[in-house]
Amino acid sequence: MSDAPPTTGLHHVTNICTDIEETQSFYEDVLGWHTVKRTQNYDDPGTPHYYFSPTPEGKPGTNVTYFEYPDSQGTPGPGASHHFAFGVEDEATLREWRDHLRESDVRVSEVKDRTYFKSIYFTDPDGLVFELATQGPGFTRDEDDPGSEVIDPFDEGYEN
Numbered sequence: 001m002s003d004a005p006p007t008t009g010l011h012h013v014t015n016i017c018t019d020i021e022e023t024q025s026f027y028e029d030v031l032g033w034h035t036v037k038r039t040q041n042y043d044d045p046g047t048p049h050y051y052f053s054p055t056p057e058g059k060p061g062t063n064v065t066y067f068e069y070p071d072s073q074g075t076p077g078p079g080a081s082h083h084f085a086f087g088v089e090d091e092a093t094l095r096e097w098r099d100h101l102r103e104s105d106v107r108v109s110e111v112k113d114r115t116y117f118k119s120i121y122f123t124d125p126d127g128l129v130f131e132l133a134t135q136g137p138g139f140t141r142d143e144d145d146p147g148s149e150v151i152d153p154f155d156e157g158y159e160n
Helices: 020-030 091-103
Strands: 012-017 034-040 048-053 063-068 084-088 118-123 129-134
Touching (some): 020 034, 020 048, 020 063, 091 118, 091 129
Parallel strands (some): 012 063
Antiparallel strands (some): 034 048, 048 063, 118 129
């Protein structure tokens, strides 16, 4: 371990969308989140910057923010995020989310067993990939000291 100063964990994630109102509707109407701030990008004045959170006050560590760039289109690859995940308590809640998303006309995957958690995947209106993941069973499932070994799930019988 390095002797870097401590952090408190993830504060927020900022993404880019092409239609801030459509993104706001997705977060409020589909995910049930709150719009906790509508402002502009401090580094690009005039560009909308909206903050969304599952908490009404926008507690740090819960926020996802968006800049609106209407004529943009990202390309997956190095330097880009593949997906980001929100936590849910358990598999029953995960299945409730899957049903809710389908009822909201959102394409969503089946429940996937990722050894350390179970999850589902879906996208926002611009195609950004989301994951909802359960709390358990956790990273100690196959080793007492997480990260101490290289684990090959396919050697262990995992099937994609």
